[in-house]
Amino acid sequence: MAKILMKGNEALSEAAIRAGLKAFYGYPITPQNEVPAYMAEHLPLRGGVYLQAESEVSAINMVYGAAGAGVRVMTSSSSPGISLKQEGISYIAAAQLPCVIVNVVRNGPGLGGIQPAQGDYFQAVKGGGHGDYRLIVLAPGNVQEMADLTTLGFDLADKWRNPVMILSDGILGQMMEPVVFSEDGAVSEVDKPWATNGAAGRERNIVNSLDIIPDKAEKNMLRLLEKYDQIKAEEVRWQEHNTEDADVILVGYGTSARVARSAMELARKEGLKVGLFRPITLWPFPEQRLAELAKAGRSFLAVEMSAGQMIEDVRLAVNGVSPVHLSNRLGGMVPTPEDVLEKVREILEGRVS
Amino acid sequence: MPRGQVIVNQELCKECSLCVVACPHGVLAIGKAINKKGYHPVEAVAPEKCTGCTMCAVMCPDVVLTIKRKSPERK
Amino acid sequence: MKTVFQKPEALTDMPMHYCPGCTHGIIHRLVGEAIDSLAIREQTIGVASVGCSVFAYDYFNCDMQQAAHGRAPAVATGIKRVLPESMVFTYQGDGDLASIGMAEIVHAAARGENITVVFVNNAIYGMTSGQMAPTSLLGQKTATSPRGRTVEEMGYPIKMCELLATLEGPAYLARVSTHDSRHVLQAGKAIKKAFEIQQQKKGFAMVEVLSTCSVNWGMTPVKALGWLEENMIPYYPLGVYRDVTAKEGN
Numbered sequence: 001m002a003k004i005l006m007k008g009n010e011a012l013s014e015a016a017i018r019a020g021l022k023a024f025y026g027y028p029i030t031p032q033n034e035v036p037a038y039m040a041e042h043l044p045l046r047g048g049v050y051l052q053a054e055s056e057v058s059a060i061n062m063v064y065g066a067a068g069a070g071v072r073v074m075t076s077s078s079s080p081g082i083s084l085k086q087e088g089i090s091y092i093a094a095a096q097l098p099c100v101i102v103n104v105v106r107n108g109p110g111l112g113g114i115q116p117a118q119g120d121y122f123q124a125v126k127g128g129g130h131g132d133y134r135l136i137v138l139a140p141g142n143v144q145e146m147a148d149l150t151t152l153g154f155d156l157a158d159k160w161r162n163p164v165m166i167l168s169d170g171i172l173g174q175m176m177e178p179v180v181f182s183e184d185g186a187v188s189e190v191d192k193p194w195a196t197n198g199a200a201g202r203e204r205n206i207v208n209s210l211d212i213i214p215d216k217a218e219k220n221m222l223r224l225l226e227k228y229d230q231i232k233a234e235e236v237r238w239q240e241h242n243t244e245d246a247d248v249i250l251v252g253y254g255t256s257a258r259v260a261r262s263a264m265e266l267a268r269k270e271g272l273k274v275g276l277f278r279p280i281t282l283w284p285f286p287e288q289r290l291a292e293l294a295k296a297g298r299s300f301l302a303v304e305m306s307a308g309q310m311i312e313d314v315r316l317a318v319n320g321v322s323p324v325h326l327s328n329r330l331g332g333m334v335p336t337p338e339d340v341l342e343k344v345r346e347i348l349e350g351r352v353s
Numbered sequence: 354m355p356r357g358q359v360i361v362n363q364e365l366c367k368e369c370s371l372c373v374v375a376c377p378h379g380v381l382a383i384g385k386a387i388n389k390k391g392y393h394p395v396e397a398v399a400p401e402k403c404t405g406c407t408m409c410a411v412m413c414p415d416v417v418l419t420i421k422r423k424s425p426e427r428k
Numbered sequence: 429m430k431t432v433f434q435k436p437e438a439l440t441d442m443p444m445h446y447c448p449g450c451t452h453g454i455i456h457r458l459v460g461e462a463i464d465s466l467a468i469r470e471q472t473i474g475v476a477s478v479g480c481s482v483f484a485y486d487y488f489n490c491d492m493q494q495a496a497h498g499r500a501p502a503v504a505t506g507i508k509r510v511l512p513e514s515m516v517f518t519y520q521g522d523g524d525l526a527s528i529g530m531a532e533i534v535h536a537a538a539r540g541e542n543i544t545v546v547f548v549n550n551a552i553y554g555m556t557s558g559q560m561a562p563t564s565l566l567g568q569k570t571a572t573s574p575r576g577r578t579v580e581e582m583g584y585p586i587k588m589c590e591l592l593a594t595l596e597g598p599a600y601l602a603r604v605s606t607h608d609s610r611h612v613l614q615a616g617k618a619i620k621k622a623f624e625i626q627q628q629k630k631g632f633a634m635v636e637v638l639s640t641c642s643v644n645w646g647m648t649p650v651k652a653l654g655w656l657e658e659n660m661i662p663y664y665p666l667g668v669y670r671d672v673t674a675k676e677g678n
Contacts, residue, residue, distance in 0.1 A: 023510050049509045053502065054535035061499035061532070065506025068493045069473070073510070091496050196491035196507070198514050200470035206485050207493040358429055369449030369649040375609050392448070408609040410433040414453025415444055420433035 003178040008146040008168065009034035011179045012076075012102060015147035017042060019154040020187035022071035023049040025062035027081060030114045031170040032104035035076040056081040060088030060101075067097035068207035070195025072154055076102035078170075079120050080111060082128075089163060090129030094209030096224075098157035100150065101135075102166045104173040107305075107332040115332020116170030116255060121309035124167050125283040132221060134228050136164045136235065137282040139253040143177035149280070158190040160231055167282060169305070171255045171334065236288070237280035242268065243293055246275030248344050251290070251314050252303035253279050255334065260303040263340035274344055282310070287317035294321035299347050303340055304328045325352055357405020359397045360419040366394035372409035372418060378402040381409055436460035438469045440489045447554075449649020451606040451639040452480060455548055455619075456487050458612070459519065462620040463490065466627065472515040473507050475500045477529075479521035480554040488519075498529025501536035504543045515626055517544040523553045526562040526586050533588070533634075540597035540631035544622045547588060550639040551660060558644035562586045565663055570644070585663065589636050593669040599631035601669035605638040605661060607653040618668075630672055638664060 006014070013035050016024075024039040036052065043050045049066075053059035059075045066073040077085060082103045092099060103124065107117035122128075124137045136156050138149040146168060153164040196205045211217035242264065243249055250260040257278040267274035277293065277300075279286050294300070300322055302311035308326045315324045327343040329335045346352045359380060366388060372395055373381045380403045384396035395417070397403065405422025435441075438460035446452045463469050469490050476484035478497035485492035495503040500518035508516040525533050525547050536543065552570055553559040560570040560577060563585050567576040577585075589603045600622055604615035615637055622633035638660050642652035668674070 023506070025506060051505070051509060054531050057499070058502040058505075058532055058535065061496060061502035062506030062509075064495070064499075065475070065493060065503035065508075066510045067506075068503075069507045069511050069514075071510045073506070087496055088499070095494075196473050196493055197511055198471040198473065199491045204489060205491050208485055210482060210494055357432075365443055367448035371449055371649055371653070374650050374653075405429075405432060407433040411609040411612050412454065414446060414448075414450055414457075416435040416439065416453070416457055418433065419431060419435075421429035422432045423429050 001180050001183055003180050005176050006143060006179050007034055007174060007176050008140070008143045009104065009173040010038050011143045011147040012150045012166065012168070013038035013042070014181065015150040016074055016100065016154070017046055017048065018181060018185070019151050020072050021048050021074060023051070023066045023073040025051050025053050025059040025066070025073070025075050027053050027056045027059050027077065029078045029081040031106055031116070031173050032076050032078045032102065034173065035102060035104070056084035057088065060085040060092070063099050064088055064092050064095070064097060067092065067099040068095065068195065069197050070192040074100040074102065076104065078104045078106045079108045082120060082123065086129035089135070090131055090133060091209050092163045093133035093135065094131065095207050096161040097163065097207065098161050100153045100157055100164050100166065102168065105167065105169045107330070113332045114170065116305065116334065117332055118169060118254065118256060118305040119307070119309070120167065121282065121306060124165050125285065125313070133224070134283055136160065136162055136231060137167050138164065139167050139280060139282050140172060141254055141257050141278060143172070143175065143179050146172060147179050147181060155188050156235060158188070160227060162227070162231070167254065169255050232284040235281060236284045236286045238286040238289060239278045239280060241276045243275035243277060245273050246298065247273040248299045248301055248347055249275045249277050249293060250301050250303055250340065251277045251279070251310070253282060253310065256303045256305055259335050259337055260340060262337035263344065266337055266341050267344055272344060272348060285313045285317065287313065290314060290317035291319065294318040296321070298322050300324045301340070301343060301347060302326050303335060305334060306330070355401045355403045356423050357403040358400065358421040359403055359409060360421070361395055361397070362417050362419070363394040364388050364390070365415045365417045366392055367415055368392040368394065369414065371412040371414065375408045375412035377406065377408060378404065436464040438463035438489050440487055442486045444487055445483055446480065447643045449640070449642050449652065450480070452548060454606050454612055455546065455615070455637050455639065456484070458616040458619050459517070459546055460488065461616060462623050465620060466623055468515045468623065468627070471513065472517065473511070475504045475507070475516065475518040477518065477520040477524040479524050481519050481521055481548065482555065484519045498524050498527070499532055500524065501529065501532040501541065501543070501545065505536055505541050508541065508543050512542070515544070515623065517546060517623070519546045520548070521554070522547070522549045522551065522561045522563040526588050534592070537592045537632045537634070538595050538597045540599065542626055542629055542631055544626045545632070545634040546619060547634055547636045548639045549588070549636055549664065550641040551585070552641050552644045554641045554644055565659055587664060589634070589669040592634065597632055598634065598670050599672040600625045600633035603636040603638065603664060603666050603669065605656065605666055606640070607638070607657040625673070
């Protein structure tokens, strides 16, 4: 299996095509433009449909239609575009349609900028659109994971009939690293008897999210919540390094986790007991493992490229057992390992509350 | 023997009268009976005049009416 | 005697929720008849919209998707592109298609998307109880134009067939009416034609069907037919605005 040097956005796109992608519907926005460009170049030659929609709103609704028709389909965008897709994402989650949505996050709010950021965490893991629903949110930490988690994303989407979001950022999308694709070419096919692809020789199917009878709507919601509980029980993923003896555990995902890892390595060289906890699924969040790791005398330091969003989930998991601190940069600025290390020193020396 | 016959699915009728107006021969009128929804369904009050032209059914919004006609069929 | 008129197979047995005399029911039946006559029920996927026809998925006896407000042409595009051999139609009202969904319908038409659009124009928002629609007539009183629609405040009603006819993409555009049986029969032919256009892969086909809303217009169903004829048709002239098969001499 040969290693190929690829941009993260391209690795993600190639993995999606290899996962049996049948349609990509998108709209241009920086810094995700390599994804639609790759799709436009390759997907039509490999049995799929590429279509540039008139807006992100249309693109996500095209995804709704194709997902309802039972094929593997995806869209990608960056923060302001993902905001526009929220209505459609809510409908997709409610109608229980499998699809993959990529957010190559840039800094916000508003038009913000085109630099990497992590300010869409709340939007991704707490809802984003209206109503009680959840996305499965995967956070790649390198180019290989941009590919691998995309493959996983399609499998999880089909398995759970649920939209999956890949929460990336401008650095992971643009950076080049070697990536290896499995060469067995196998696509995990899932039977979709619920799909609307023509009612030939069967009862008709309906893809719908409307329910105006309250007791029936409540029952449907309870079924949905039951599914979310199952996902929580079965699909939590994370990585940890040097957590066993750590006085300070750094918690970060995506690009922040890369910075945190470097900070941890610097700290260990100085003899400081620092570990790293990297959530791979942001929803479901690895709260149980974090709770196990929480104990008196140990601190957590959330490393984020946002005002501090994931830190709230860390605090919920730790539930007051350990203090939780924040090291962050904003506006498209990326924290350095030295910034993080300095915060670690402050914690260890009792210079923070 | 009339040339046509209107069969009314009374429970579906909403008493809108579009068929009554559409019939060129005065076959139909709103009746006295009341259906489960509380409407007075249309009735064939002059069934002998029915030609089976289907104009009533064409205007019915609720597919209340089935029409039969003596052959030969005309279009 | 032989049965010459009955419920089409492409409609379910579910009683329709529409108000008495609402011409939505007539238009549903015409779509069902078109599907039956082309024998395409088992390959048809319908897309219901938001508004009075939101429950259309209960009435059409084929696979159905329910789309967000205005997005039916995008949803239909998503389906049709991955299932090009299927028959895909949207069923949309005037608020859905000509207001919130203007971008989706214009771009689906511009792309020449090979779908059939049934556009029901009754010049008012029915489901939300009678607000001004993009197609409400000048002077028309609605819940949100209580003194009548004025150009100064609300601009002009939108003529969708004429607007889309400025594009190269559409293969078939027609405006028909439901105000009497003769026009209903013509409407049925246009709707069937709009499915045939898709079957022949000619591209985007839309039939705008002038329709009544007696409850929100504040009149009886029979009077509403007359109001449609007298007020809507002069502003929204009936006719075929595009037919690529006519150019080909078919």
